[in-house]
Amino acid sequence: MDKQAFITLCQSQLIMVYQLAKAGKPDDKMKHRVEGFMYAGQVMGLLSEQECQQLLEDTHVQVFGQTIDQRQARKDSLEKLKRENPKAYFAIPAIERQV
Numbered sequence: 871m872d873k874q875a876f877i878t879l880c881q882s883q884l885i886m887v888y889q890l891a892k893a894g895k896p897d898d899k900m901k902h903r904v905e906g907f908m909y910a911g912q913v914m915g916l917l918s919e920q921e922c923q924q925l926l927e928d929t930h931v932q933v934f935g936q937t938i939d940q941r942q943a944r945k946d947s948l949e950k951l952k953r954e955n956p957k958a959y960f961a962i963p964a965i966e967r968q969v
Contacts, residue, residue, distance in 0.1 A: 876916045880908055881929055888933035894968075 871879075883904045890897050908925070911917040917925075930938050948967060952959040959967070 871916075873916050876911055877921075877925065880904070880911065880917075880922075880925055883907065884926065884929040885933060888930060892933060 883900075887897065887901045887904055890900070908917065908922045912919060912922060927937055930936075930941070934941055936944070948959065948962075
């Protein structure tokens with residue numbers, strides 16, 4: 871398998887993982903399988919760690935429309951708001967609270 875075919879396969883698997891998470895149905899088994907698959911690509915010399923990280927970021931932006939860090943910050947701020955001011959948290963429409 872050449873490098874580009876491997877990257878394409880990794881990306882298609884990541885898209886499935888991210889789409890399930892976006893739909894509120896995360897599949898940890900699939901997520902860990904993809905992580906292992908990408909690690910195997912590093913061991914075989916097909917991808918560097920930086921290339922793997924870039925693939926994760928690019929695919930995350932493709933599915934969620936924001937970077938991993940941006941999404942995590944949003945989730946953290948919503949969680950903090952829920953703890954500190956539940957009224958304000960629930961005043962936000964549910965569709966907007968989806969992370």
